[in-house]
Amino acid sequence: xxxxxxxxxxxxxxxxxxxxxxxxxxxxxxxxxxxxxxxxxxxxxxxxxxxxxxxxxxxxxxxxxxxxxxxxxxxxxxxxxxxxxxxxxxxxxxxxxxxxxxxxxxxxxxxxxxxxxxxxxxxxxxxxxxxxxxxxxxxxxxxxxxxxxxxxxxx
Numbered sequence: 001x002x003x004x005x006x007x008x009x010x011x012x013x014x015x016x017x018x019x020x021x022x023x024x025x026x027x028x029x030x031x032x033x034x035x036x037x038x039x040x041x042x043x044x045x046x047x048x049x050x051x052x053x054x055x056x057x058x059x060x061x062x063x064x065x066x067x068x069x070x071x072x073x074x075x076x077x078x079x080x081x082x083x084x085x086x087x088x089x090x091x092x093x094x095x096x097x098x099x100x101x102x103x104x105x106x107x108x109x110x111x112x113x114x115x116x117x118x119x120x121x122x123x124x125x126x127x128x129x130x131x132x133x134x135x136x137x138x139x140x141x142x143x144x145x146x147x148x149x150x151x152x153x154x155x
Contacts, residue, residue, distance in 0.1 A: 015029070021103040028065075030062050031062065034062060034066055035066075035072075035100075038072065039093070039096050043085060043086060044085050045059060063086055070092070071096075073086070073089050073092075
């Protein structure tokens with residue numbers, strides 16, 4: 001299998017894990033991604049759009065549906081009175097952590113047929129592809145010292 005095919009098929013594999021985790025928690029995969037992105041801190045709508053790769057109208061609908069579920073809240077931006085930030089509610093922070101942990105366990109199991117050395121090599125190569133392509137930090141690893149600390153930000 002070539003690198004293009006392997007990358008595309010691995011994307012399908014990870015997306016399937018996200019979908020499975022989402023179903024288990026009664027949310028959509030997009031809501032799961034939103035919750036994970038918001039774990040470290042609230043974000044403004046434009047920053048969220050960039051992180052998630054969503055157009056303004058799609059992001060607004062996603063946030064609206066997640067607000068209705070009581071998982072996120074809109075709040076004023078202390079630096080700009082006209083701007084709105086999106087943050088986790090207490091329930092959203094709890095669900096985000098549970099979803100993150102379950103999804104992380106499921107994804108970690110995907111390469112379990114590899115040796116420790118093979119896993120390290122795979123991580124190094126994929127990390128390089130991600131960093132070279134400036135992929136936003138939408139799902140961080142708390143065991144990685146280069147990743148920002150991930151803690152729920154519900155209040």
